[in-house]
Amino acid sequence: xxxxxxxxxxxxxxxxxxxxxxxxxxxxxxxxxxxxxxxxxxxxxxxxxxxxxxxxxxxxxxxxxxxxxxxxxxxxxxxxxxxxxxxxxxxxxxxxxxxxxxxxxxxxxxxxxxxxxxxxxxxxxxxxxxxxxxxxxxxxxxxxxxxxxxxxxxxxxxxxxxxxxxxxxxxxxxxxxxxxxxxxxxxxxxxxxxxxxxxxxxxxxxxxxxxxxxxxxxxxxxxxxxxxxxxxxxxxxxxxxxxxxxxxxxxxxxxxxxxxxxxxxxxxxxxxxxxxxxxxxx
Amino acid sequence: xxxxxxxxxxxxxxxxxxxxxxxxxxxxxxxxxxxxxxxxxxxxxxxxxxxxxxxxxxxxxxxxxxxxxxxxxxxxxxxxxxxxxxxxxxxxxxxxxxxxxxxxxxxxxxxxxxxxxxxxxxxxxxxxxxxxxxxxxxxxxxxxxxxxxxxxxxxxxxxxxxxxxxxxxxxxxxxxxxxxxxxxxxxxxxxxxxxxxxxxxxxxxxxxxxxxxxxxxxxxxxxxxxxxxxxxxxxxxxxxxxxxxxxxxxxxxxxxxxxxxxxxxxxxxxxxxxxxxxxxxx
DNA sequence: TTGCTCCTCACGTCACGTGAGGTGGC
DNA sequence: TTGCTCCTCACGTCACGTGAGGTGGC
Numbered sequence: 001x002x003x004x005x006x007x008x009x010x011x012x013x014x015x016x017x018x019x020x021x022x023x024x025x026x027x028x029x030x031x032x033x034x035x036x037x038x039x040x041x042x043x044x045x046x047x048x049x050x051x052x053x054x055x056x057x058x059x060x061x062x063x064x065x066x067x068x069x070x071x072x073x074x075x076x077x078x079x080x081x082x083x084x085x086x087x088x089x090x091x092x093x094x095x096x097x098x099x100x101x102x103x104x105x106x107x108x109x110x111x112x113x114x115x116x117x118x119x120x121x122x123x124x125x126x127x128x129x130x131x132x133x134x135x136x137x138x139x140x141x142x143x144x145x146x147x148x149x150x151x152x153x154x155x156x157x158x159x160x161x162x163x164x165x166x167x168x169x170x171x172x173x174x175x176x177x178x179x180x181x182x183x184x185x186x187x188x189x190x191x192x193x194x195x196x197x198x199x200x201x202x203x204x205x206x207x208x209x210x211x212x213x214x215x216x217x218x219x220x221x222x223x224x225x226x227x228x229x230x231x232x233x234x235x236x237x238x239x240x241x242x243x244x245x246x247x248x249x250x251x252x253x254x255x256x257x258x259x260x261x262x263x264x265x266x267x268x269x270x271x272x273x274x275x276x277x278x279x280x281x282x
Numbered sequence: 283x284x285x286x287x288x289x290x291x292x293x294x295x296x297x298x299x300x301x302x303x304x305x306x307x308x309x310x311x312x313x314x315x316x317x318x319x320x321x322x323x324x325x326x327x328x329x330x331x332x333x334x335x336x337x338x339x340x341x342x343x344x345x346x347x348x349x350x351x352x353x354x355x356x357x358x359x360x361x362x363x364x365x366x367x368x369x370x371x372x373x374x375x376x377x378x379x380x381x382x383x384x385x386x387x388x389x390x391x392x393x394x395x396x397x398x399x400x401x402x403x404x405x406x407x408x409x410x411x412x413x414x415x416x417x418x419x420x421x422x423x424x425x426x427x428x429x430x431x432x433x434x435x436x437x438x439x440x441x442x443x444x445x446x447x448x449x450x451x452x453x454x455x456x457x458x459x460x461x462x463x464x465x466x467x468x469x470x471x472x473x474x475x476x477x478x479x480x481x482x483x484x485x486x487x488x489x490x491x492x493x494x495x496x497x498x499x500x501x502x503x504x505x506x507x508x509x510x511x512x513x514x515x516x517x518x519x520x521x522x523x524x525x526x527x528x529x530x531x532x533x534x535x536x537x538x539x540x541x542x543x544x545x546x547x548x549x550x551x552x553x554x555x556x557x558x559x560x561x562x563x564x
Numbered sequence: 565t566t567g568c569t570c571c572t573c574a575c576g577t578c579a580c581g582t583g584a585g586g587t588g589g590c
Numbered sequence: 591t592t593g594c595t596c597c598t599c600a601c602g603t604c605a606c607g608t609g610a611g612g613t614g615g616c
Contacts, residue, residue, distance in 0.1 A: 016608085038615095233332050302580055
């Protein structure tokens with residue numbers, strides 16, 4: 001029989017851990033003095049203790065260790081289960097670390113941001129509604145449908161003799177009736193106001209005129225890659241936010257903030273591919 | 283200005299987390315209504331929030347995230363520091379998982395254990411004292427010194443006309459005067475009692491006679507490899523412990539337990555290399 | 565008698581999550 | 591007025607570690 005201190009020495013477990021395992025029922029001493037409550041461990045308990053130590057050193061949860069004490073077959077399966085969890089967690093963490101690195105890089109080398117005067121602009125747009133918690137597949141599907149509809153609207157505008165006169169853009173807002181749904185407006189710029197009867201099957205159409213205004217624009221001249229994946233904000237958006245932070249610190253104009261951000265697709269007019277993010281200053 | 287709920291939507295942080303970061307001073311709302319205590323966040327705070335989210339998703343501690351908010355240079359260094367910690371922790375966990383796998387394997391395929399009658403045996407041994415918390419280098423040094431001393435004693439015994447008559451063994455105990463020090467006795471078996479004046483420079487000598495007895499023996503017939511490393515018990519010891527557990531469960535003889543375990547080195551007589559661990563049953 | 569080990573609370577760790585119970589703004 | 595969001599405690603998580611304060615055995 002060994003006292004708790006001797007048993008701790010023999011097994012490499014701490015006295016505190018041994019008391020904890022006693023409470024949890026993992027490793028109950030062979031005897032506990034009913035009067036002094038001193039714990040006494042048998043030699044044969046060293047085996048369980050050594051197994052507990054090995055599994056806990058590997059960070060298996062105590063409940064899993066308890067099951068593993070049932071025998072080597074269970075122990076093996078608990079180890080395998082845990083190993084799979086560890087592998088998955090490491091993969092997720094690696095992705096998160098990678099995303100964090102890319103965000104920090106975007107902060108250190110921000111996309112260029114400039115102020116510019118923008119002329120008044122007529123526009124017509126399709127309204128696409130997307131659930132906030134949409135899956136990637138849903139998003140891809142919605143994107144295809146939206147692309148088709150934009151093509152259809154382009155054709156209509158040309159047929160009406162009022163063809164788009166510049167780069168396509170998108171602006172994002174929450175749906176007024178459901179905060180869980182995002183509302184994307186996919187817009188073409190026009191030389192003159194759109195016809196009142198403009199329609200595309202199955203889509204809500206909106207038209208309007210942007211007044212002449214001063215804009216703050218971030219430009220990202222790279223082909224679309226996976227930089228926006230995994231919930232990371234787009235580098236151009238990061239740059240725009242950083243500019244807003246700087247302007248706020250200096251007390252400069254920040255307009256309405258990011259409420260009315262427009263995403264302008266570059267490259268369709270033969271210029272460099274990429275996107276611009278624009279907000280209105282005044 | 284965004285309410286806490288809107289800001290949570292915009293950033294992907296939870297409302298609870300945002301309140302937590304406010305308390306901790308990580309991300310204090312641009313304004314807090316002094317009456318209702320409602321929090322209001324500015325658009326520009328989205329940048330900090332997004333960075334916090336990215337770093338917390340990667341599991342950086344909150345204190346580290348706080349420092350990272352100082353700027354991209356600090357953020358980069360916090361990420362690198364954390365990455366180094368993660369790598370070290372993963373390596374340690376991999377080693378622990380490997381050790382646990384080997385222990386479970388030793389439990390599933392235990393080394394053979396047998397009972398045997400052992401004849402009475404005279405012996406002479408050197409006493410080596412090793413601190414419990416000795417480093418690996420210290421252990422290696424002590425092992426070399428002990429090997430030299432054993433060789434010297436072997437020569438003395440031969441010169442005395444009483445040469446060792448079987449396999450060398452080691453037995454382990456705690457030093458009587460210091461529980462932090464282990465006492466290894468390195469023994470040669472002899473045909474007749476050792477001379478009283480047997481001596482090896484700088485070493486304590488002990489002699490005695492093991493009575494005829496019944497032993498429980500676990501045999502491990504493999505060359506010494508790294509299976510005993512990293513604080514894992516030797517597979518033969520695991521087998522011996524498992525046998526003790528089985529015998530205790532059956533109410534069979536377990537002698538004095540592992541108190542008097544002898545480690546016998548096989549192979550010096552031309553037989554298969556390996557070790558035996560023996561305890562006395564009666 | 566003096567140390568030494570042992571004992572049992574009770575609280576701290578870490579970054580929030582989970583209610584409970586209540587208040588403010590549209 | 592009714593929901594809805596927001597608020598502040600207070601406690602739970604996980605596996606022990608860290609004292610505090612006290613008792614038992616050699």
